[in-house]
Amino acid sequence: MSDNKGFQHSVDKATAKIVGQLFKNMQTAALKVEAAAKKECPVDTGILRASINSSCKFEDGEIVGRIGSMLEYAPYVHQGTGIYAKDGNGRKTEWTYVASSGKYKGGHKTRGQKPNPFLERARDKEKNNISKILAKGTGNA
Numbered sequence: 001m002s003d004n005k006g007f008q009h010s011v012d013k014a015t016a017k018i019v020g021q022l023f024k025n026m027q028t029a030a031l032k033v034e035a036a037a038k039k040e041c042p043v044d045t046g047i048l049r050a051s052i053n054s055s056c057k058f059e060d061g062e063i064v065g066r067i068g069s070m071l072e073y074a075p076y077v078h079q080g081t082g083i084y085a086k087d088g089n090g091r092k093t094e095w096t097y098v099a100s101s102g103k104y105k106g107g108h109k110t111r112g113q114k115p116n117p118f119l120e121r122a123r124d125k126e127k128n129n130i131s132k133i134l135a136k137g138t139g140n141a
Contacts, residue, residue, distance in 0.1 A: 021137045023056060023063050029126075029133040030054035030065035036122035037067055045103070048074060067119060078119060082112015 034054040041049040051069040058064075068074070082090040090112050098107045123130075 019063075022134070023058075025134050025136055026056045026063045026065045027054075029130045030056055030067055032129055032133065033065075033067045033122050033126050036126050037119050040118035040121045040125075042077065042116050042118065047071065048077060067122070076113065078115065078117055080113055080115030082110065084112045084114040086115050086117075 031054055034052060037052050038049050041052060043049055048069060048071055051071045051074070052067065053069070054065065054067045056063065056065045079086045080090065082095075083092060084090065094109055094111050096107050096109050099105050
């Protein structure tokens with residue numbers, strides 16, 4: 001039997017190089033979508049736009065890129081609320097919202113807010129670029 005250690009080492013080295021390139025590509029693609037999401041994001045005070053970020057990590061044997069916001073109200077802006085909520089997942093009746101301070105201080109009656117899916121629009125606008133970026137340097141571009 002021949003010694004395959006040299007061959008195995010070269011395969012491992014090549015695999016690590018490809019995985020490293022794919023991770024960099026995912027980071028580049030995520031940053032591209034993050035920038036597009038910031039352009040698509042509605043602006044009132046600018047806090048939501050500023051909170052949008054991207055990250056990449058290895059998860060269950062896959063390279064995963066995520067773009068989004070950790071602000072509590074981000075899903076409400078994106079998915080809508082009340083009678084306007086995507087997929088009919090909102091409250092069906094009018095309600096009163098009371099803001100104790102700030103620009104919207106006081107009580108406000110509402111039936112909800114229409115969805116503004118800025119993350120989906122960013123993803124869709126960058127779809128072709130994402131495919132090209134992810135394939136770059138892997139022999140598929």
